[in-house]
Amino acid sequence: MATTIADLSDLLKDIPAGAWVAISERQHKTIAFGVDARAVLNEAKEKGEQLPLMVRVPDRNTAMFL
């Protein structure tokens, strides 16, 4: 599946650091977020997004990946 998303900054800008986020690639929007990846995925599925993109917002201590 190809994606059109090349910049996640806007989608993630209001999400707390460290949160897991379910993103609809089709709608180009955030569907659910939270600390528990399973709960986030379940919420996205309940909202009709069966295969969301699961990403994690960088937090202050792990943002730089070296």
Next chain:
Amino acid sequence: MAKATYPYVAISLPANEAHPQGTTAFRPLTFATLTAANGQSIRCMVLPDSGADACLFPLSLALLLELDVLNLPKAITGGVGSQTNVTYYDTITIDLGSGIRFSAFVGFTQGMDPIGFGLLGQAGFFEQHRVEFRHRQKIFTIESD
């Protein structure tokens, strides 16, 4: 043989003492569908990393794939998050789109959870693919052998 070009992904990084205004990292990330032998699939981000011995993913993604991690073969790995991480291994199909699809024996470890994306390392990925990074153009190309 398949060849595909992917854009780098812009990630906003929070401010810290060294970067008080925050910064934007442009990473050669792309999006993958992982499918386990049980048929469960998830979408996540992956980053080709020739410095990684194997493909590694956050343990949380193994749980989303409903893998029975406690019954998977495991090893202790280093270099991610801490000196030692218990890493659980299983064979996963990885689909990067545009015809780049392969199976690999990949690890899942809690040490990758803070990072939140997978690393495509030497075993399972670089041994089957050629990767060209064009950082100035913010694109990279993957070609299967």
